[in-house]
Amino acid sequence: MIKSELCSLLGIKYPVFQGGMAWIADGKLAAAVSNGGGLGIIAAGNAPGEYVRSQVKIARELTDKPIGVNIMLLSPFIEEVAKVVVEEKVEVVTTGAGNPSKFIGAWNEAGIKVIPVVASVAMAKLMTRLGAAAVIAEGGESGGHVGELTTMVLVPQVCDATDLPVIAAGGIADGRGVAAAFMLGACGVQLGTRFLSAYECGVHPNYKKKILKANDLCTMVTGKKLGHPVRQLRTAFAKKYWDAEYGGMPDEELEALGTGVLRLAAVEGDEERGCFLSGQIAALVKKEQPAAEIIKELMEEAEPLLLGASKWVE
Amino acid sequence: MYFETIAKVIAERMDIDVESIKPESTFADLKIDSLDTVDMVMNLEDILGIEIDLDQPVTTVGDLDRFIQNKVAAK
Structure with missing residues (x-):
């Protein structure tokens, strides 16, 4: 049984988070993950406060375990979402795409554990100072918005920079990744891509099919020019976007080209026009199964690796 | 007031001429x-x-200078 301080901190059985993926991570998936012993996280994305509230209510009907909400700090609805998580007494808030300093005080006062995603040492230090309960060090292997540094490089440096519990994310899909994360200094892991194959994940079947078929070189990063790089599967849309980005399309047009495309992929399964976000590790996602089984497998694979690591030392 | 210090930090980090x-x-x-x-x-x-605690966006180097000045004055 894997022991981690993260479990007692959050009241969860296994130190496994399911990432709050926009348009994908809803109340049903989060509940399944939490019921499976991990921390299920609802993605607020760019949705209004009432959407978040309704997903929290759905999760609460399905589980009495702790759940989280991932708040995208660039959302136009950030103020109302920030209030909803307090009103609904969400146990954990993770944050991405920015600096949550404006809200941490209120969330801490409400008893919420705030766990920001950080992509740099300085961010980790700042979040520690602002009163975060833990940090998620997410490397650029992950899907969606990505930073410069890889998980391999970021996690140990973040662990050096803060005494807070560090959750590693990016490029983890099986027990080997989990064990490696612990070796780098983390005490927990967050997975996104692997949970796309959960039965309880309501993403369009076309999306799941693409993930299950993916190989090692399946992703590419676009959007660097606009300052928000995004990792997605190499699809018709991705290549079209790349050509536009490096072919001199003006920034506003480029922004417009990337609007609404994740919804087209995740909700409508539009293989021509959709943007299929994915981590680099998609090739290791090989079958559909219940979320609880995913978590069980991760732990069952990681444990013998961690126990057996002593074989390397004479 | 803090412009020179800020410019020096930027110049060093971005490897550019501080005069620019x-x-x-x-x-x-x-x-x-x-x-x-x-x-x-x-x-x-x-x-x-x-402690600077930058809680609002700043567009120019001058903005950051003024922000820090206000922070210090408020203490």
Whole structure:
């Protein structure tokens, strides 16, 4: 049984988070993950406060375990979402795409554990100072918005920079990744891509099919020019976007080209026009199964690796 | 008031000529993104010995200078 301080901190059985993926991570998936012993996280994305509230209510009907909400700090609805998580007494808030300093005080006062995603040492230090309960060090292997540094490089440096519990994310899909994360200094892991194959994940079947078929070189990063790089599967849309980005399309047009495309992929399964976000590790996602089984497998694979690591030392 | 210190930190970090940095220089032009900003502000805090707590967006180097001045005056 894997022991981690993260479990007692959050009241969860296994130190496994399911990432709050926009348009994908809803109340049903989060509940399944939490019921499976991990921390299920609802993605607020760019949705209004009432959407978040309704997903929290759905999760609460399905589980009495702790759940989280991932708040995208660039959302136009950030103020109302920030209030909803307090009103609904969400146990954990993770944050991405920015600096949550404006809200941490209120969330801490409400008893919420705030766990920001950080992509740099300085961010980790700042979040520690602002009163975060833990940090998620997410490397650029992950899907969606990505930073410069890889998980391999970021996690140990973040662990050096803060005494807070560090959750590693990016490029983890099986027990080997989990064990490696612990070796780098983390005490927990967050997975996104692997949970796309959960039965309880309501993403369009076309999306799941693409993930299950993916190989090692399946992703590419676009959007660097606009300052928000995004990792997605190499699809018709991705290549079209790349050509536009490096072919001199003006920034506003480029922004417009990337609007609404994740919804087209995740909700409508539009293989021509959709943007299929994915981590680099998609090739290791090989079958559909219940979320609880995913978590069980991760732990069952990681444990013998961690126990057996002593074989390397004479 | 803090412009010179800020300019020096930027010049060192971005490996550019400190003379090329003006109060009107925007962080976008200097290719400084949001992560660089956090790093730079923490660096400045160490050098200046004050907590800056940058809680609003700043567009130019001059904006940052004024922000820090206001912070110090408010203490």
